[in-house]
Amino acid sequence: MLTIVIDGFAYGMSLFVMASGLALTLGLMNFVNLAHGAFAMLGGYVTALSMNRLGMPFLATLPLAFLVSAIVGALAERTLYARFYRRSHLDQVLFSIALLFISMAAADWLVGPQQQLITLPEWLQSRFEVAGVAIGRYRAFVILICAALVVTLQLVLGHTRFGARLRAAVDNQRAARGLGINVGGIFAVTFAFGSGLAGLGGALGIELMGLDPSFPLKILVYVLIVVTVGGTTTLTGPFIAALIIGVADVAGKYYLPELGAFLIYFMMIVLLILRPQGLLAPAR
Amino acid sequence: MPTDTTCTAETRAMPKQGDLTLHKRVGDALSQRSRWKGAEVLFWLVLGASFLLLPERHLLLSEIVILGLFAFSLDLILGFAGIVSLGHGAFFGLGAYVAGLTAIHLTGEPLTGLVLAGMAAALLGLLTGPLLLLRASDLTRLMVTLGVAMLLLETVNKLSWLTGGADGLTGVVIEPIFGWFEFDLWGTTAFGYTLVVTFILFMIARRVVNSPYGLSLRAIRDNALRARSMGIPVGQRILSIYTFSAFIAGVSGALLTQTTMFVSLDVLAFHRSADVLLMLVLGGVGYLYGGLLGAIALKLMQDWFSAITPQYWMFWIGLVLLVIVLIGRERIDAAPRVFWARITGGAKP
Numbered sequence: 338m339l340t341i342v343i344d345g346f347a348y349g350m351s352l353f354v355m356a357s358g359l360a361l362t363l364g365l366m367n368f369v370n371l372a373h374g375a376f377a378m379l380g381g382y383v384t385a386l387s388m389n390r391l392g393m394p395f396l397a398t399l400p401l402a403f404l405v406s407a408i409v410g411a412l413a414e415r416t417l418y419a420r421f422y423r424r425s426h427l428d429q430v431l432f433s434i435a436l437l438f439i440s441m442a443a444a445d446w447l448v449g450p451q452q453q454l455i456t457l458p459e460w461l462q463s464r465f466e467v468a469g470v471a472i473g474r475y476r477a478f479v480i481l482i483c484a485a486l487v488v489t490l491q492l493v494l495g496h497t498r499f500g501a502r503l504r505a506a507v508d509n510q511r512a513a514r515g516l517g518i519n520v521g522g523i524f525a526v527t528f529a530f531g532s533g534l535a536g537l538g539g540a541l542g543i544e545l546m547g548l549d550p551s552f553p554l555k556i557l558v559y560v561l562i563v564v565t566v567g568g569t570t571t572l573t574g575p576f577i578a579a580l581i582i583g584v585a586d587v588a589g590k591y592y593l594p595e596l597g598a599f600l601i602y603f604m605m606i607v608l609l610i611l612r613p614q615g616l617l618a619p620a621r
Numbered sequence: 622m623p624t625d626t627t628c629t630a631e632t633r634a635m636p637k638q639g640d641l642t643l644h645k646r647v648g649d650a651l652s653q654r655s656r657w658k659g660a661e662v663l664f665w666l667v668l669g670a671s672f673l674l675l676p677e678r679h680l681l682l683s684e685i686v687i688l689g690l691f692a693f694s695l696d697l698i699l700g701f702a703g704i705v706s707l708g709h710g711a712f713f714g715l716g717a718y719v720a721g722l723t724a725i726h727l728t729g730e731p732l733t734g735l736v737l738a739g740m741a742a743a744l745l746g747l748l749t750g751p752l753l754l755l756r757a758s759d760l761t762r763l764m765v766t767l768g769v770a771m772l773l774l775e776t777v778n779k780l781s782w783l784t785g786g787a788d789g790l791t792g793v794v795i796e797p798i799f800g801w802f803e804f805d806l807w808g809t810t811a812f813g814y815t816l817v818v819t820f821i822l823f824m825i826a827r828r829v830v831n832s833p834y835g836l837s838l839r840a841i842r843d844n845a846l847r848a849r850s851m852g853i854p855v856g857q858r859i860l861s862i863y864t865f866s867a868f869i870a871g872v873s874g875a876l877l878t879q880t881t882m883f884v885s886l887d888v889l890a891f892h893r894s895a896d897v898l899l900m901l902v903l904g905g906v907g908y909l910y911g912g913l914l915g916a917i918a919l920k921l922m923q924d925w926f927s928a929i930t931p932q933y934w935m936f937w938i939g940l941v942l943l944v945i946v947l948i949g950r951e952r953i954d955a956a957p958r959v960f961w962a963r964i965t966g967g968a969k970p
Contacts, residue, residue, distance in 0.1 A: 363760065369759065369760055369763065417947075420947065421946075424946075426705055426759035426760075427699070427705050427759075427906075428946050428950065430705060430707070430759075430763065430898075431898070431899075431902055431942060431945075431946050432942075432943065432946045432947075434895055434898070434899075434939075434942065435939045435940070435942035435943040435946065436939070436943070437939070438935045438936065438938060438939030438942070439935075439936055439939035439940060439943065441935060442933045442935040442936030442939065443936060445933065446933055446936070554891065558767065558771065561763075561764055561767070562764065562768075565760060565761060565764040595779060598771070598775050599772065599775040599776065599779065602768045602769075602771045602772040602775065603772060605764070605768050606752065606765065606768050606769070606772070609752070609755060609761065609764070609765060609768075610752070610755065
């Protein structure tokens with residue numbers, strides 16, 4: 338029972354790392370980015386390929402996954418995304434679906450349609466027991482990394498100058514601009530950082546969710562659920578949503594395998610009916 | 622702004638007179654809009670002529686028309702009421718399955734299946750429509766529609782005793798239409814059947830869109846807040862057009878089942894909903910013909926790109942879409958008119 342909860346936590350945490358970037362872009366610029374999963378896939382491929390082809394150690398590939406995704410994200414933001422901020426949501430949806438299709442076909446073409454497998458280092462394999470509860474070492478590792486990230490994110494958002502500017506820009510873009518805050522610059526940095534986080538999440542998620550060219554599409558639904566259910570005004574909302582979704586998905590697959598992914602979509606709709614403004618948003 | 626206020630002031634001063642002229646103006650504008658234009662007549666004539674001129678392409682043509690009808694149903698909500706949906710495939714898929722199940726368990730008579738499929742899809746639209754009104758943001762709508770589509774996909778997948786699950790529904794046998802026109806191997810009957818059904822539904826929808834009701838939908842699309850303050854029942858209107866659109870999507874799904882005599886989970890997959898959006902955008906949103914034209918364009922492109930790189934046609938479709946949105950849909954929509962104006966030497970519209 339507790340093992341499942343912990344597995345679900347690990348799953349939910351890596352979901353959150355992927356979704357946090359999206360939550361920021363959605364909240365900040367009101368940009369519907371369906372191609373967010375493509376950055377997660379990129380990070381996953383960086384890790385898988387540099388481990389399998391270059392023989393790099395697993396831990397060294399994680400920062401690399403973050404960096405590559407962040408750089409690609411920054412480039413894409415400056416060249417493509419920036420043109421769509423003022424367009425309608427429909428245009429943004431179409432644009433990001435186009436990117437999604439291109440990235441999936443490109444991954445298929447460059448790497449091939451097969452599942453990417455990685456071999457975790459020795460010390461992350463197997464399980465250990467705490468008070469009779471078996472915990473996968475890798476699960477624990479993922480939870481630790483993600484928890485550290487969550488705390489850092491909260492600190493950056495809540496207690497730094499950059500965070501204050503970012504929150505100001507999220508709350509009221511026009512007023513923030515009027516106060517002399519460089520909203521465009523903040524957004525570029527945030528987007529790059531969010532893409533990097535997605536890449537890191539993708540890299541961590543290989544072992545938990547698998548990795549193949551259809552990954553962006555598979556993950557898209559989960560990430561969007563986390564963001565819509567959690568709301569985009571805070572990061573705590575998506576975090577709780579990610580944990581709920583993670584635990585529910587793992588528990589659902591374990592206890593009610595005949596239901597499959599049914600439970601997740603059902604939960605999303607119920608949560609949206611109950612809290613249409615997001616989990617933590619004040620009722621308006 | 623100032624003209625608006627004077628207008629309301631006038632109407633208040635002499636309500637009878639003002640109402641009459643306003644009524645007349647609106648009526649004139651609507652009948653102007655609903656008049657048949659040359660290009661429209663030509664379009665249907667060409668489509669009808671393809672029945673006689675391209676007999677060996679009937680299978681492909683009927684698929685195109687079915688997809689066109691499906692895209693057209695999306696146009697009704699997207700182009701006219703401004704509802705962005707990523708799950709329109711749910712209605713298409715439900716219609717396809719209901720038509721298949723009707724043929725197996727109830728009757729092979731095609732029209733019954735068609736109507737039942739449309740009704741089932743409309744019911745689903747009516748039931749899930751209120752979810753669209755929860756929080757009128759595009760993102761929530763995207764997620765809710767996507768969620769409903771995924772939920773349906775999972776349900777159909779799990780009910781394998783009824784639907785055949787991942788193997789699909791086999792053994793669909795459709796009787797001749799009116800006991801007379803038998804479905805043949807070359808798709809001639811199928812194409813004629815889809816063409817007639819599409820034309821009839823198109824006529825009905827055209828009438829609906831060019832009515833005062835259609836005008837109120839446009840008002841909602843352009844500014845829901847103002848529409849509400851003008852006294853338009855926004856929720857009710859959205860719900861009704863969503864249901865109507867679902868009905869048409871269900872019928873198009875049923876047409877696919879009846880002409881191919883097979884249903885698989887593919888009809889509910891995410892790419893259906895994305896493809897239909899793509900078609901509509903290729904053809905242009907909000908003038909009724911976008912769906913049909915887009916379906917033709919997409920199918921031709923798909924054939925063409927598959928011939929170059931069979932595996933990666935998705936890449937090319939994505940690239941085309943990217944270019945379209947980068948240039949800007951409005952600019953592409955306006956291009957023929959600007960071009961025409963330049964030829965005739967007239968002023969730019």
